[in-house]
Amino acid sequence: MSRRLLEGSEAIAEAMVGAGCRFFAGYPMTPFTEVLEHMAKKLPPVGGVCMNAESELEAIGMVWGAAATGARAATGSVGQGLSLMQESISEASLARLPFVVLNMARSQADYFQATRGGGHGDYRTPVLAPIDVPEAAELVPLAFDLADRWRNPVLVYGDYYLAHTSQSVDVGTRPPAADLPAKDWALDGTSGGSGRARLVSFLGDVKQRDGVGYDLADYYHRVGEHWADMARSIEPLVETRHTEDAELVVVAFGSPAKFIRYVVEELRAEGVPVGFVRPITLFPFPSTTLSALAPRVRAFAVYENSAGQMVDDVRLAVLGAAPVEFIGGLTMDSSAFGIGPDLDVRVLRSRVEAVLAAHDITPEEHR
Amino acid sequence: MSRRLLEGSEAIAEAMVGAGCRFFAGYPMTPFTEVLEHMAKKLPPVGGVCMNAESELEAIGMVWGAAATGARAATGSVGQGLSLMQESISEASLARLPFVVLNMARSQADYFQATRGGGHGDYRTPVLAPIDVPEAAELVPLAFDLADRWRNPVLVYGDYYLAHTSQSVDVGTRPPAADLPAKDWALDGTSGGSGRARLVSFLGDVKQRDGVGYDLADYYHRVGEHWADMARSIEPLVETRHTEDAELVVVAFGSPAKFIRYVVEELRAEGVPVGFVRPITLFPFPSTTLSALAPRVRAFAVYENSAGQMVDDVRLAVLGAAPVEFIGGLTMDSSAFGIGPDLDVRVLRSRVEAVLAAHDITPEEHR
Amino acid sequence: MSAEDDAVVTVTTRGTVVIDKDACKGCDLCIDACKPGVLLMTDTDLNSRGYRYPLLFEGCTACKACSQICPDFVFQVHKYDEPIVTHRPAREGS
Amino acid sequence: MSAEDDAVVTVTTRGTVVIDKDACKGCDLCIDACKPGVLLMTDTDLNSRGYRYPLLFEGCTACKACSQICPDFVFQVHKYDEPIVTHRPAREGS
Amino acid sequence: MTRTRPEGLRLVDTDAPPDRPSRVVDDFTPELIDVGEHHLCPGCGEPVAMRSLVEVLAELGLVQRAVTIFGIGCYTAFSNNLDVEVLQALHGRSPSVATGVKRARPELVCVTVQGDGDMVNEGLQELLHTAARGEAVTCVLLNNGVFGETGGHMTATTVLGQRTKNTLDGRDAHLHGQPIRAADLVAQLDGAAYVARGAVNNAGNVAKTKRMLQRAVEVQLSGAGFSFVEILTMCPTGWFIRTEEAPGYLTDTLAGVHLGGVVKDIAPPAR
Amino acid sequence: MTRTRPEGLRLVDTDAPPDRPSRVVDDFTPELIDVGEHHLCPGCGEPVAMRSLVEVLAELGLVQRAVTIFGIGCYTAFSNNLDVEVLQALHGRSPSVATGVKRARPELVCVTVQGDGDMVNEGLQELLHTAARGEAVTCVLLNNGVFGETGGHMTATTVLGQRTKNTLDGRDAHLHGQPIRAADLVAQLDGAAYVARGAVNNAGNVAKTKRMLQRAVEVQLSGAGFSFVEILTMCPTGWFIRTEEAPGYLTDTLAGVHLGGVVKDIAPPAR
Amino acid sequence: MSVGRDERVVIATGIGGQGVQLASQVLAHAAMAEGLEVLLFGSYGGMMRGGNTDATVVLGRGPVDVPPVAPTAWAGLVMHHEYVEPLADRLTPESLVFVNASVVPAETFAGRPGTVVPVDAVEVAKEAGSALGAAMVLLGALAGGTGLVGLDALQAAVVEVIPPYRTQHVEVNQRALALGHALAPDAPPAWPTAGVPR
């Protein structure tokens, strides 16, 4: 582990390599391009492969192949490129292929795509949304571990701020979790001729020995159980501040949450009973954290840089036990790369204050 | 209007042609293939064009082009093919292109993809889910009207049962609604050289006359307002039965709702105070219908042929005012084309009965 | 069977095939493939799946043409260590 | 300027260009394009955007090479109805 | 063509192995195919091509080094029916998937099995990029000029005049465009080291095709670049003809445009 | 190369139009470009190609019949800056989009404007299928061998030895694969009626390229099939060289592989 | 509750090639012509490339509420004993099971609810000109016995349903329907009041 000042895109690349990622493929799109460039530099020296794939579809195809051999593999793009990959992500989940997909998103409006499986079918992918560079460096290795543990694609949801902010960060080798299952399903050719040659497929996981053809009913059923197990078993990650006695809890994720958290701390310092909840895993969502708070608070406020998507998950957690106010909205500059004028502590503070006023929540000493 | 016995796939094709659709492009995938075949037969005689596109991406690209000229245009596939189209659907919505997309789905597990915009960004598409062939013939023209009214892609969500059931149905020409806005934005070449040549783009809708480049902040903002307006303005369609005095309300959509509705009618005939709500527009969702019922019922039960997706929308509508029980689950045969053993009145009846028992709801005379 | 002619025909049989006739789907591909022309489809006789299937006559060369082209893996081809050579009056059938 | 030589040079100018110098990004493409070689980039003089830009000397043929290759649409090319023909001692500059 | 009973020959019992000394030279289902029974149609050319391919892998001693990557089409029936390792790819995506496998484990031999719908329609781009990159993988195209699996519609390789579900009167250039000659297109790319086109419509072509497959895999092993074998296969169902007509129909239609033979071979000769 | 001051010639005032009788033969920004100012780099070849294209549309009298379909790349700066109708396509999708426009309104003239990243990377398949279909549209490729817009990375057309952001020592066949010669690949398809390759690195090439564009549009009008013009353009930024070196660099690198000239013309001669 | 008073579910089963789908289509088209609402959901056994085939036809005097896989059958047409589940599973005491007695053993429905109506369908069909018309005989018998739809409508439907390149089969099927109809086996009437609304 060494401590370095790294731009987010480089820190993510460094963390991937440190986590043992040895295959990366991508197609440029700002601000994902930066990660791709770093991977292209960092992988060959450690014996890894970085492919400048000719398109997003080809990138994820390559990762599909590499992951099937058991290599830790990743790809990414911005949400738009991920849209092109939806068929592959959905079916890779069915084929139980473990890999990591970065969405260096241009806003937070890809939340549904990320958390509901933008593609067809019932699959879901765990989604990790770091607030800043040091946390990204922590979550990237976790993403690979989750992928390997559950044999499922895992998403990391970043953005322009994350890619372009430099921070002091610990980087280095982070070996896979010790208790990960062995990749005995991975293809290496050796099982050929054994009568039980391996099969990695979204149509089934056993070769026929009698009978004819795939039984999708059986396979879908089994994978469905597996997904349900995954959703139940992964412990959601969440950051909370000042929730013990908060009357208003503000919920936000990713880089924008750093602005919101700052606002909350400012208000707290002024005696306002406000708290902060930040889902770190967007899926599974930390619903119980919110539902436990619901009976005790006067309201929730949700900030997202989108027209309002995570707010659904907050409402689903709270189920009417407290009002949920949306204080977000899409904000961007003319380039739409991910910077927005609303991402400003003063702007966000005024929105939180409006909710405080509406719910008549005042600093403690003023009551 | 003539009355004919038509298989769903043919009725849908007939309804599209009757609604003035003159451009169709698609790539085969069961059970969408059947619609494509019918369109290939029906369009040329009326001067329309049906393209056997070389892939789903090319199909939606062609439809993008045709729709931009103002033609009523449509494409489709199953959910898997729609996954490939997500980038295009999302950006077509930004470019405000009106066309219709059929999902002849293999299950109901594409609900999130359909209703949340499986692609990136905040866009949504209206989604119509017919219960059977006659309703499909009604909803298809409506889909084209909605597309033209809101200049947005519109989805029709069908399935194998719909494609392969024949029913007596009225088909014929259904002129576009009289109050649709004129397509003065559509490309026909004529505005060239005027100093105001038309532009159809997901980056903006005005050519620059001064300044340099697109202003995405402005354009996204305006389209975002438009989407919000669309979501607010479209009257959700919903079928209800026996909700006046129901103690349990069962919610289902599409073909499976026909099984559920039958179960509800059976139980009602036996005096059980059960009701039925069927969202016909999945987006916008008929939330107010459900929220109005919530205080009066003892429970809701939701059936879907999926691991549970629409159940989120029911919960978001009810917001804890009554318990919402999920009685669905993915069901399919070994082909996974869309037929499932659970889609059987007896199976579904027993699930509804279990909810009735759990909530202690009995036939009226037994109390 | 009246042998009106006493010309003698020499038939050399270098191998034979085992035919898994119930695996056959009656496509006829083996018939054309067999250079010596010693395969013939049944006429009315059908296998358990309802298909016609091939019959073998003397003269197989064990060339594997049939087994290589059969889509349903119906043939097991055996090559004799020594060919069988039969002399018999022409026009005589089985 | 000392004309040590009295040879006379004939310069034919068939047209001229108007240069929107503040539109120029100083790429030099026009310089090579100009066959008669009558365009020259400024040396230290910069336009309002900080770029060097082309200057025109006599002898333009109104061939449009510069305007056709300029990525920034800097040139308006005028073709004279009648060429200007100038005779002047060689080696004389502007 | 129907044959008549061979004159002067006796019927041979074919229910049991012979009792004279002999050895088995072809044993029903090839050893690398798990279950011989399959649901492909009578007279389909695809199982014939599959047989050749797995025999080549066995003969070259690559059984424990091979990963086959399958596309989606009728041949997908074999992706859970082989005794070599299989990676199932999505429709069209096999060449990229093979690239990922090969780059991650260069010691493996990677062979894709794709149909014309899979490879020349949905996945043409991946094929060409993979070839241009000179990727050391082998792509095998089973070309019957139709989407067999979905009911026999025209593909990008259907030749003019060919009958398919949506060109019952034969493909027409004006209405349906021109076919793509996949092998010739691939050969145009500098990264392609070996490109050949065979067929399985008669025993001679099967044997030739098998040699092409063998050479293609050898070229992959040599590291000279991308190798490609297109195999014309019969699809009596999609062509709406009788099984026994299919070999001849293939010769008259597909084979007249997609010309057989080695199109390109710039790899060094095999050791 | 830097030029020296021409000897013996006088400087001419270029701030105002001449006062002698004359007529304007080229007027700053072409009439079909709304705003001359743009954010493309100094020495970029793309605006030069754009100028030729819109001039051709104007000269053929097609201004009120044309729809241009734009891909995504640096040239997209022109998609909201033309006085002809524009349909913006997603990255790679233009040929299919153009197909939809043309099929829905056959009376229109459809021209796509795409870069090598757009057309030969992301959208190679659409290009080839459209060409094979013989679609009556014209696709124009602005080929600079880099993704200019995203910072100058290698594309599928980058020639061996060419400098890009990720091949600073030049593209290497072993590491990065071989380039695709787009025009030659398209010419291989029977549906392609006209295929040509020009460049804008000097005035002579600009003039030749303009004639190619004109012929391509005429071929489209003739209904003979698909037409295609590839134009090699300078990208000093992505090549990491000085603007004045770019035309020569183009000659030495791109133009040595992507050979200029009319590659194919099977359409009847223009009326 | 069993099926709605105004809806009649007919489930036909058999194996490929026995004319089950054709007969179901003829019934559906005939009912259409008589002004009934119709739903027809054909077998998907074909998709599985197996030999089984079945079809559900629902006729209604109002919009059809019965789903494509009906819970109960008002009547059945049984062509082969090897494949009867889709029907056998759905019988009620009121069900009428018209059985191709030429092929199906008498005991096939022993112990099942409903009334079995045996018809020597193959023999009668041969009389009509071809054994292949057996399913039509069974359908004719159903119509003749219950008045579900009229013979004229059925015969007219044959013309509609049989593809133009097979018109030579029209007459023999029409004859099979007529002979089956003439058998008029004893059965309760299909509809509460005689006749069918037009």
Add this chain to the structure above:
Amino acid sequence: MSVGRDERVVIATGIGGQGVQLASQVLAHAAMAEGLEVLLFGSYGGMMRGGNTDATVVLGRGPVDVPPVAPTAWAGLVMHHEYVEPLADRLTPESLVFVNASVVPAETFAGRPGTVVPVDAVEVAKEAGSALGAAMVLLGALAGGTGLVGLDALQAAVVEVIPPYRTQHVEVNQRALALGHALAPDAPPAWPTAGVPR
């Protein structure tokens, strides 16, 4: 509340080519070397191909809670008067504004909160060897006046930050830092206790 007691926000503004980004990186790296937590968010004006450039550097004695766009500035480095908003907007009465007085008119921050510290940065930089080092002079002055980071750390950071093919620029920048540092303008100390934790 204004910025946390243990966090120091420096916002640098200017136009392209004035060395704003370089100076910010040098500060960030120097702080890293001194064991501080660092956050640096560079201008994105460059993305817009405009000429403006700015950077936010946050130094902390614990994890940095300040977001990449900071609400207030503890100090500013102002290289050009044409582009000052990102800083001017964020001044508090405690802010220290180090101004390149060689270019920026005195009245630029009139009426704004905070203390302006004028530095003849261009002149001093010329002394150091090149006018291009002006931003370094300003940075040196900030460090010299407040003790934000040490001069050694800054000078070492220059070596880290300047790309290898430009090492000829290292010395002149180091000199500029030193001359700026030596100016040691009067200013309150950056940290409550002298020195910086290691």
